Amino acid sequence: MQQENFYEDFIRKKRFGALDGLRAFSVVAVIWHHVSGVNYIPQLNQGFRGVDLFLAISGFLITSLLIRERSRTGKISLKNFYIRRSLRIFPLYYSVLAMYCLLVALTLSGTTKGQAFWDNLPAFLTYTSNWFVDLTKGEEGATFYFAWSLATEEQFYLLWPPLLILLITLFLRVTPGIYAAIALTLLQVAASFVGEQNLLLTILINLSPAIMMASAAAIIVHQPAAFRITYRLLGGRWTALPLAILLLAVIAADAPSLLIHTLMVLLAVTLCIREETILHPLLQLRLLTFIGAISYGMYLMHMLAANVVRRVLGHEVGIDIFIGATLLVTLAAYVSFRFFESPILRHTNRFRHNPDPAPVPAAKTATIAVKGRRRRMRT
Numbered sequence: 001m002q003q004e005n006f007y008e009d010f011i012r013k014k015r016f017g018a019l020d021g022l023r024a025f026s027v028v029a030v031i032w033h034h035v036s037g038v039n040y041i042p043q044l045n046q047g048f049r050g051v052d053l054f055l056a057i058s059g060f061l062i063t064s065l066l067i068r069e070r071s072r073t074g075k076i077s078l079k080n081f082y083i084r085r086s087l088r089i090f091p092l093y094y095s096v097l098a099m100y101c102l103l104v105a106l107t108l109s110g111t112t113k114g115q116a117f118w119d120n121l122p123a124f125l126t127y128t129s130n131w132f133v134d135l136t137k138g139e140e141g142a143t144f145y146f147a148w149s150l151a152t153e154e155q156f157y158l159l160w161p162p163l164l165i166l167l168i169t170l171f172l173r174v175t176p177g178i179y180a181a182i183a184l185t186l187l188q189v190a191a192s193f194v195g196e197q198n199l200l201l202t203i204l205i206n207l208s209p210a211i212m213m214a215s216a217a218a219i220i221v222h223q224p225a226a227f228r229i230t231y232r233l234l235g236g237r238w239t240a241l242p243l244a245i246l247l248l249a250v251i252a253a254d255a256p257s258l259l260i261h262t263l264m265v266l267l268a269v270t271l272c273i274r275e276e277t278i279l280h281p282l283l284q285l286r287l288l289t290f291i292g293a294i295s296y297g298m299y300l301m302h303m304l305a306a307n308v309v310r311r312v313l314g315h316e317v318g319i320d321i322f323i324g325a326t327l328l329v330t331l332a333a334y335v336s337f338r339f340f341e342s343p344i345l346r347h348t349n350r351f352r353h354n355p356d357p358a359p360v361p362a363a364k365t366a367t368i369a370v371k372g373r374r375r376r377m378r379t
Contacts, residue, residue, distance in 0.1 A: 006227075006231055006235065006273070006274070007224055007227045007228070007231075009275075010221070010227065010272070010273050011068070011222070013272075013275070016061075016271065016272045016275075017275055017280060017283070017284050017289075018271040018272075018275075018277070018279065018280050018283040018284060019057055019061070019268070019271070019272070019283075019292070020283075020284075020288065020289040020291075020292025020293055020295075021282065021283025021284060021285065021288040021289060021292055022053060022057060022267075022268065022271070022283060022292070023054065023057060023291070023292035023295040024287075024288040024289070024290075024291035024292040024295060025050070025053070025288075026050035026051070026053040026054045026057075026295065027050060027054075027291065027292075027295040027298045027299050027302075028050070028291070028326060029046075029047040029048075029049065029050030029053075030047055030048065030050040030051060030146075030299065030302070031047075031298075031302045031306075031322060031325060031326050031329070032047040032322055033045070033046070033047025033048045033050070034047075034139065034146075034302065034303065034306065035302075035306045035317055035318075035321045035322050035325050036317060036318070036319060036321070036322040037316070037317025037318050037319075037321070038319075042252075042254065043252040043253075046251045046252065046254065049251050049260060051149045052208070052210045052257075052260065052261060052264060053210070053264050054149070054153075054295075054299075055149070055152065055153060055156075055208045055210040055211040055214075056210040056211065056213070056214040056261065056264040056265050056268055057214070057268055058153055058156070058211060058214075059156070059208075059210065059211035059212065059213070059214030059215040059218070060214040060215070060217060060218045060265070060268050060269070060272065061218075062156075062157070062160070062161075062215070063160070063164070063177075063214070063215040063218035063219060064218040064222070066081070066161055066164060067164075067174050067177075067218065067219060067222050068222070070168065070174065071222075076161060076164070076165050076168075077351075078161055078162065078165065079351075080351040080352065081157075081161055082157075083348070083351045084348045084351050084352070085157050087344055087345060087347055087348050088296075088341075088345065088348065089150075089154065089157075089296075091340070091341065091344050092296065092297060092300060092336060092340065092341055093150065093300065095340070096300045096301060096304075097124055097125070097144065097147075099304065100117070100143065100144050100304075101121070103304075104117045104118070104143060108143070113143060114143075116141070116142060116143070117142070117143040117144065120132070120133045120142060120143075120144070123151075124144055124147055127147075127150065127151040127154040127155065128151055129144075129145075129147045129148050129151050130148040130149075130151040130152050130155075130206040131151075131199070131202050131203060131206060133145065133148065135148055139303065144303075146299070146303065148206075150299075150300075151206075152206055152207075152208050152211070153208075153211070155206075156208065156211050160215065163177075163180060164177050164180075167180060174219050174222065175219065175223070177215070177216070177219045178216045178219050178220060181212040181213065181215045181216035181219075182212075182213075182216055184207055184212045185207075185209045185212045185213055185216075187204050187207065188204055188205060188207040188208075188209055188212075189209065189258060190204075191204035191205045192205050209257065209258060209261045210261040210264055210265065213261055213262065213265045214264075214265045214268060217265050217268075217269050221269060221272075221273060227273070230269065230273060231273055231274075234266065234269060234270040234273060234274075235270070235273055235274045236274075237274070237276065237277055237278055238277070238278050239270050239277065240267060240270045240271055240277040240278060240279045241277075241278050241279060243263060243266055243267045243270055244267055244279060246263060247260070247263040247264060247267055250263060271283070290334075291330065293337070294330070294333040294334055294336075294337045295333075296333075297329075297332070297333030297334075297336045297337055297341065298329050298330060298333040301329050301332050301333060301336070302325060302326075302329045304329075304332075305324075305325045305326075305328040305329035305332060306321060306325040306329075308325075308328060309321050309324035309325045309328060312324070
């Protein structure tokens with residue numbers, strides 16, 4: 001098959017089959033990190049990197065959807081984008097936060113930890129906990145502390161699409177978005193080396209290099225010429241396997257974050273530009289795609305599940321806590337997805353541009369033909 005055909009297949013794709021599998025590994029890694037207690041083995045204490053992989057996937061998908069909408073319709077509808085994101089994210093987030101408020105009122109009333117939660121509540125409500133909540137002590141210091149990553153992602157949703165539209169308006173093309181994403185990544189790296197902190201530096205430090213690098217990658221592979229080069233480098237059937245092994249090795253070695261993020265983005269791109277890599281049979285196992293589809297709920301509720309299992313087993317951390325919490329939160333997240341989230345998500349179809357223009361050869365334009373998206377494409 002010619003590379004032009006690979007590009008056409010990629011640009012028309014409604015769903016990237018391996019990404020739910022990556023999400024599954026990501027959320028399980030996060031649960032492992034929080035409750036397994038295996039922090040005495042450094043190589044097995046890197047589960048927090050699952051959050052970075054989540055963010056890389058989100059950056060690539062969201063940016064791909066935005067620029068495809070622009071190619072298909074001639075514009076990006078911020079209104080529709082924000083409505084879709086709000087329907088996907090807010091109902092479950094604020095429902096879980098309400099549960100935390102109730103549980104804190106019942107179980108932590110009059111305690112220092114309980115008071116800290118109420119002090120931090122405005123930040124949780126406004127998705128600014130990554131700016132204003134002290135996260136240095138983790139779960140012990142801040143109830144609902146894991147919301148920092150959701151705040152990082154929500155800030156990306158809020159700021160990146162308008163910036164992308166502004167750049168397209170000024171330069172009449174999407175490629176300046178690549179330079180903007182790289183510039184934001186470099187600002188984050190530079191800010192992290194500054195000793196004295198203020199709010200501006202805190203905001204810059206909490207930018208996600210993974211999400212910005214993945215956004216740049218999405219714009220790059222959207223261009224036919226750049227896609228052809230990328231496919232030559234990353235489009236081999238076996239390419240994903242050494243990339244995955246190398247990624248695991250640098251994570252285990254606690255290598256610099258920028259290297260880890262780069263490999264995460266390269267792996268995600270490899271799995272998206274070719275749908276039949278050696279890793280696809282693994283990543284498309286029904287169990288992994290199931291977990292990936294409900295991973296948002298699992299992430300939001302995993303500490304609630306862990307605390308239930310802790311009460312039952314009588315201790316705080318351990319492999320048994322990890323297994324019990326994973327099983328319980330999988331059940332809870334499925335129930336939430338099936339009976340709470342899915343009925344709400346059906347309304348997002350009203351805010352999508354579905355009509356297809358007649359297909360035009362990729363050499364002349366980046367127009368794509370998309371009839372709709374399955375629910376799992378919604379990150």
